[in-house]
Amino acid sequence: MRNLMIVAGKEFRDGLRNRWVLAITLVFGLLAVGLAYFGAAASGQVGFTRVSTTIVSLSSLAVFLIPLIALMLAYDSIVGEDEQGTLLLLLTYPMSRVEILAGKFLGHAAILGVSTLVGFGVAGAIIAALGSVEQLGELVAALALFILSAMLLGWAFIGFAYLISVSVSEKSKAAGIALVVWFAFVIVFDLLLLGVLVGTGGQVSEGLFHYLLLLNPTDIFRIVNLTFFEAARTQAGLASIGADAAFHPALLLGALLAWVAVPLGLALWIFRRREI
Amino acid sequence: MTQPVIEMRAVGKRFGKLTALDEVSLTLKEGEVLGLMGHNGAGKSTSMKLILGLIRPTSGELKVFGHDPGGAAANDLRLRLGYLPENVQFYEQLSGYEVLDYFARLKRIGTGVVRPLLERVGLGHAMYRRVKTYSKGMRQRLGLAQALIGEPRLMLLDEPTVGLDPMATRDFYGMVDELRGRGVSVILCSHVLPGVERHIDRAAILGRGRMLASGSIDELRQAADLPLVMRLRTARSPESLADALRSHGVLARQTAAGRIELEVPVRAKVAVLRSLMADPEVADLDMEPPTLESLYAHFDATIRDRAEAAPAPTATLDAPQGVSA
Numbered sequence: 001m002r003n004l005m006i007v008a009g010k011e012f013r014d015g016l017r018n019r020w021v022l023a024i025t026l027v028f029g030l031l032a033v034g035l036a037y038f039g040a041a042a043s044g045q046v047g048f049t050r051v052s053t054t055i056v057s058l059s060s061l062a063v064f065l066i067p068l069i070a071l072m073l074a075y076d077s078i079v080g081e082d083e084q085g086t087l088l089l090l091l092t093y094p095m096s097r098v099e100i101l102a103g104k105f106l107g108h109a110a111i112l113g114v115s116t117l118v119g120f121g122v123a124g125a126i127i128a129a130l131g132s133v134e135q136l137g138e139l140v141a142a143l144a145l146f147i148l149s150a151m152l153l154g155w156a157f158i159g160f161a162y163l164i165s166v167s168v169s170e171k172s173k174a175a176g177i178a179l180v181v182w183f184a185f186v187i188v189f190d191l192l193l194l195g196v197l198v199g200t201g202g203q204v205s206e207g208l209f210h211y212l213l214l215l216n217p218t219d220i221f222r223i224v225n226l227t228f229f230e231a232a233r234t235q236a237g238l239a240s241i242g243a244d245a246a247f248h249p250a251l252l253l254g255a256l257l258a259w260v261a262v263p264l265g266l267a268l269w270i271f272r273r274r275e276i
Numbered sequence: 277m278t279q280p281v282i283e284m285r286a287v288g289k290r291f292g293k294l295t296a297l298d299e300v301s302l303t304l305k306e307g308e309v310l311g312l313m314g315h316n317g318a319g320k321s322t323s324m325k326l327i328l329g330l331i332r333p334t335s336g337e338l339k340v341f342g343h344d345p346g347g348a349a350a351n352d353l354r355l356r357l358g359y360l361p362e363n364v365q366f367y368e369q370l371s372g373y374e375v376l377d378y379f380a381r382l383k384r385i386g387t388g389v390v391r392p393l394l395e396r397v398g399l400g401h402a403m404y405r406r407v408k409t410y411s412k413g414m415r416q417r418l419g420l421a422q423a424l425i426g427e428p429r430l431m432l433l434d435e436p437t438v439g440l441d442p443m444a445t446r447d448f449y450g451m452v453d454e455l456r457g458r459g460v461s462v463i464l465c466s467h468v469l470p471g472v473e474r475h476i477d478r479a480a481i482l483g484r485g486r487m488l489a490s491g492s493i494d495e496l497r498q499a500a501d502l503p504l505v506m507r508l509r510t511a512r513s514p515e516s517l518a519d520a521l522r523s524h525g526v527l528a529r530q531t532a533a534g535r536i537e538l539e540v541p542v543r544a545k546v547a548v549l550r551s552l553m554a555d556p557e558v559a560d561l562d563m564e565p566p567t568l569e570s571l572y573a574h575f576d577a578t579i580r581d582r583a584e585a586a587p588a589p590t591a592t593l594d595a596p597q598g599v600s601a
Contacts, residue, residue: 014370089361092359
């Protein structure tokens with residue numbers, strides 16, 4: 001357990017040092033403030049828009065960005081150490097493989113978690129201070145839910161990155177697979193569902209469709225943030241179908257948590273069984 | 277008699293259909309330095325990984341400090357173990373100090389050992405520089421410092437002198453001698469280790485997953501029965517010298533004007549020397565016993581010949597007479 005924290009600490013400090021934390025925080029913060037300020041530009045006005053509009057546009061952009069950042073951050077975590085020979089060395093140290101992998105995951109999760117919290121948190125504070133927010137409570141609640149779900153989404157994709165990282169022997173291959181995974185979950189999955197929906201002429205039962213959306217962490221993330229604003233439904237495309245189902249936010253967050261646990265668990269399982 | 281540090285009995289390791297190690301036996305005592313040699317894929321790395329407990333043997337028995345290295349006692353064993361992998365690239369963005377500090381903490385050793393260790397391997401001046409700026413030799417020294425963390429009782433060093441300049445190589449062997457003096461057991465793993473003979477107690481030569489020979493250098497010389505080479509400066513012709521020494525089985529050839537090289541069977545060494553000393557026409561003489569490299573080449577060739585001549589391996593070559601594994 002002590003070694004797990006040492007590994008996690010090193011990973012996090014690496015993230016600070018190579019500016020990952022700074023970069024992600026800035027990207028998230030600027031994105032949030034920018035969307036809040038220019039979000040209504042299309043309708044001919046500039047200035048802070050309603051909280052609901054901001055969160056909805058933010059979640060539909062973050063859903064592309066967060067998985068990509070998470071995969072880029074962590075795809076080489078194991079395969080990179082394997083290539084440079086330090087993995088072999090670490091395995092001869094008095095700690096288990098679980099400690100190595102879980103420690104590194106914890107470090108990466110902290111990098112993304114802190115960046116998400118600070119980036120969106122500071123953006124929220126700016127919006128609250130400069131914009132004319134009528135209901136501060138609504139902003140805080142919406143933003144808290146958004147940040148929590150964004151963290152879980154990021155961790156889920158860090159989990160995918162680890163699963164890739166323990167399964168391949170070359171960094172370049174891991175990068176390629178990471179890109180495919182991103183494409184599949186963020187774009188292809190929704191297109192396929194839409195195709196099914198159109199192809200069957202809407203014959204797919206509504207209940208089944210809601211559960212199909214749970215098969216994709218990015219859709220869960222969208223639903224979580226959409227259901228919070230009933231009014232925003234019309235702007236949200238496919239995921240608004242899920243919003244009708246009225247899944248309880250706690251259930252959705254639980255489903256996201258499962259999406260963190262399953263790939264990470266699989267990665268641990270593969271890593272433990274792997275011959276060196 | 278203390279318990280051996282490493283005890284391998286007829287250890288085999290298969291990866292699917294590939295036999296990486298076949299019935300290899302090896303013992304390493306406390307304070308002993310063993311040179312483990314072999315071509316690529318001979319089974320050196322597999323042996324190291326078995327000893328480190330990274331992989332488990334498919335057959336045979338392996339004990340390190342009296343325990344199964346991959347078993348329940350693994351973590352305790354690892355505290356007593358130092359390992360320098362081949363071609364390791366440490367975290368480039370960290371300084372030498374930070375790298376060593378990380379590994380020292382993982383080995384549950386206080387940060388206090390880091391500075392003395394870096395100074396001991398000659399990196400004191402560069403400890404706060406990023407590893408990225410280190411030369412190959414400096415990286416190798418950092419790896420060595422890493423292997424020395426926690427005063428291990430057994431050290432496994434894979435290709436330790438690759439990239440070191442002659443002075444650093446000498447320093448390195450000095451350190452090996454010092455470790456041996458303190459009762460640390462060391463395995464030096466390499467393709468070839470020029471000049472290593474004086475620093476190792478025993479050599480083990482692996483080829484295609486089998487132990488081709490193992491023993492002290494003298495035992496290996498005996499087993500290989502390679503001639504030693506004598507170089508003479510003399511006015512005599514090689515033919516007349518060869519005639520005179522024919523009864524000892526000596527071969528002679530001219531190498532340069534006034535220089536002759538003799539190949540002398542080891543058992544005839546003294547007799548040949550005596551007769552050459554008595555010869556007034558011999559102006560100078562120097563003598564070279566078979567080096568570890570030539571011994572290695574000899575044993576390595578036996579397995580190549582065998583593979584080409586007959587697919588069925590013969591037992592005699594695997595255990596040369598008078599040599600214990």
